[in-house]
Amino acid sequence: MPHLTADVPVDPSAPEARDWLIEELSKPEYAAAQPNLFDRLSQQFFDWLGRLFQPGESVPTDWVPVAIVAAVILAIVVALLVWGVPRLNRRSTALSGLFGDDDTRSADELREASDRSAAAGDWTAAIRDRFRAIARSLTERTVVFVSPGTTAHDFAERAADAFPDARLRLADAARMFDGVRYLGAEGTAEEYRHLAALDDELDARTPARLEAVSEESHA
Template sequence: MSPIGREEAARRAAEELLKSPYERESLPDMLLRRFNQFVGDLADAALGNGPVGGIIASVVILALVVAAAALVSWQLRRMSRRRGLVTGGLYGERVRTADEHRRAAERLAGEGRWSEAIQERLRAIARDLEERALVDGMPGRTADELAAEAAAALPDLARELTAAARSFDDVTYGGVPGTPEAYATMAGLDDRLRQTRPVPLAVAVAGEAS
């Protein structure tokens, strides 16, 4: 048999690597495999390299587990906040004042865009309540959560707050078209809320307790 030249050897090696047992794995699979191999090596060191090596390996493994848990927890919180903004929260990513939301609502109403005007007017209500410290500035708050929290400080308007939250949800998630009447109701509630004094804290606490 004649000797194999350099080019022929390279070609055969490339063909061999392309066969199924040597197919290139994906990056996540490769990283997972190497991580598992690294942890396995540390575990072997913990079991077979004496007390000092075992302690060091155990500490490293524990640190890796804690770091992985922290990373997963952080990612879940990040996804939760983002999901709250997109699917259930009142505000978008841009922070506006109550007056800015009101002006936007009036502009949208003037253009006949009633659904968006209703959304902006409830956002004005929510921001105004936050600016007056009647509700907490909780990220990702839903309209229903706003109504429930505001009702503790403004019990006389609890029913209207609940109706406003329902109107917001209808036009935002329920596919219900906004109307001039619904917007006028929302704007009227906004005006009354700005003129209403909250009940004293002791009275609100007593009412919740009863």
């Protein structure tokens, strides 16, 4: 009889069964089996991806974000094919070397250095930095593209296309720069004033034309 009593199924009341279930589910092994945030997000993503390839009313709505992203990418590609990135390329080269030197100073910084040298009577340095300031300024304004391999005379010829009436003065400026930079010539106050006046004039003027994008082949 005791044996038969032990085999009788347990028949708890409803509150007892609920308490037992809560107690059982609160054990660590059940908590560890619950999906974490990453699992839930991953499942939601794959559910959304699956709906894209299933017929139904939800397909057009689910395709909206995909269509928007595709349209934006297509617009960017078309813009690059039509207009290219000349100004971005030109702007990046504005901080590259100038006429054989790894000089990354801006046009204003070069002008300040030139003025300091002129005030100290160092006309050679003043001429060198002022001519670089002219080149840097036109590069920053995307008027002329200047790469590290561009020579002073090459720059002067191309800048003259943007300022035709300054062609002779630009050629003289290039000659002065080459003289003090490569030929060991001593600069003079008159040459410095010529460069300073030319720089100020070009900086205040609107160019007749901008250099064509194809000129990037000079890089």
